[in-house]
Amino acid sequence: MSEHSHTTEGHGHDEHAGLSKGKIWKVFGILLLITVIEFIIALILIPKGYMTQHIGNYVYIVLTLLKAFYIVAYFMHLKYEKLGLQLSLTVSFIFIIYFIVLMLTEGGFLNLHMLHH
Amino acid sequence: MNAVSQLDQVKTGPWNGGRSPWSVEYGKIMMWFFLLSDAFTFSSLLIYYGAQRFSKLTWPAPDKVFQSIPGVMEHGAPLVFVGIMTFILIMSSVTMVLAVEAGHRRSKKEVIGWMIATIIGGFMFLGCQAIEWTHLHHDGFWWGHIPSAEELKHFFNKPEDVSLIAAQQFANLFFTITGFHGFHVFSGVIINIIILIMTINGTFEKRGHYLMVEKVGLYWHFVDLVWVFVFTFFYLV
Numbered sequence: 001m002s003e004h005s006h007t008t009e010g011h012g013h014d015e016h017a018g019l020s021k022g023k024i025w026k027v028f029g030i031l032l033l034i035t036v037i038e039f040i041i042a043l044i045l046i047p048k049g050y051m052t053q054h055i056g057n058y059v060y061i062v063l064t065l066l067k068a069f070y071i072v073a074y075f076m077h078l079k080y081e082k083l084g085l086q087l088s089l090t091v092s093f094i095f096i097i098y099f100i101v102l103m104l105t106e107g108g109f110l111n112l113h114m115l116h117h
Numbered sequence: 118m119n120a121v122s123q124l125d126q127v128k129t130g131p132w133n134g135g136r137s138p139w140s141v142e143y144g145k146i147m148m149w150f151f152l153l154s155d156a157f158t159f160s161s162l163l164i165y166y167g168a169q170r171f172s173k174l175t176w177p178a179p180d181k182v183f184q185s186i187p188g189v190m191e192h193g194a195p196l197v198f199v200g201i202m203t204f205i206l207i208m209s210s211v212t213m214v215l216a217v218e219a220g221h222r223r224s225k226k227e228v229i230g231w232m233i234a235t236i237i238g239g240f241m242f243l244g245c246q247a248i249e250w251t252h253l254h255h256d257g258f259w260w261g262h263i264p265s266a267e268e269l270k271h272f273f274n275k276p277e278d279v280s281l282i283a284a285q286q287f288a289n290l291f292f293t294i295t296g297f298h299g300f301h302v303f304s305g306v307i308i309n310i311i312i313l314i315m316t317i318n319g320t321f322e323k324r325g326h327y328l329m330v331e332k333v334g335l336y337w338h339f340v341d342l343v344w345v346f347v348f349t350f351f352y353l354v
Contacts, residue, residue, distance in 0.1 A: 028207065031207050035203055039196060060353045060354055063349075075214050076335055089149055092153060095157075099160065106172075
């Protein structure tokens with residue numbers, strides 16, 4: 001989620017600067033579009049064999065992170081907060097990334113173990 | 118003389134006191150940090166779910182477990198019902214931002230309208246989740262309960278894939294994680310109702326700002342955010 005760190009600090013947004021209605025509906029449209037793409041993959045591309053489930057899983061995760069970005073950046077307004085707040089809220093997820101790697105490696109090892117015994 | 122006056126000089130840097138370095142109100146920062154800790158809790162649950170799935174040779178197929186639209190069709194519509202649930206939650210997130218936007222303009226009437234819409238969306242989602250749970254429970258899944266090995270063949274991609282342990286882990290984790298999320302939605306609806314009553318009473322109008330609406334808005338979007346991940350990892354992957 002480190003995309004937030006690129007946003008500028010110096011724009012001088014005051015706390016009451018909000019999203020315009022047009023922008024809100026635009027973000028809604030993007031979220032809906034991403035969900036529709038996920039459904040097309042799940043209901044058409046994978047069952048008809050245009051995409052393997054394995055590749056599909058990676059695409060799902062990328063699309064999910066993209067949706068998370070739009071929700072956090074625009075709906076939760078983080079894109080317009082100061083860099084310090086953005087960093088303290090996003091860099092913390094380094095622990096979660098570490099935890100994911102740790103636990104999935106462990107799960108993968110158990111899988112191998114079960115295959116061979 | 119000069120050295121002393123230097124010490125006495127008022128510092129103006131953002132972290133030297135006297136003003137909020139992030140120019141975010143205290144309560145809002147605390148809401149952010151609460152949500153960060155809550156994100157860690159949900160992450161732990163989902164990562165455990167991931168580790169379980171990685172460790173098992175087979176897993177119940179989402180397309181087969183979730184293929185009914187309650188009251189419309191029993192079989193053959195994978196993901197449609199959860200798609201409706203996802204749409205409801207995203208929609209209620211939009212009405213929440215619109216309430217926040219109306220709050221910036223201090224338009225009490227519009228805040229009330231969008232808050233009511235958000236609350237209705239929350240109840241609709243909870244209703245759908247209740248139906249989803251009931252359906253799965255009727256199929257034989259529950260904490261500590263799974264259908265018989267014969268019936269389980271309908272829930273795996275191939276009959277020889279059936280694994281009782283995987284099915285049980287799926288059931289336990291599905292009800293725990295969607296239950297924990299549903300509990301968050303329920304709390305969110307209650308908080309939204311409280312804020313709605315405060316808005317109607319004119320509390321925020323007297324206060325001169327609608328920051329409380331923004332704070333519950335953050336919570337509500339977070340609930341939507343978690344659902345995006347639950348949806349991916351339980352229904353798509």
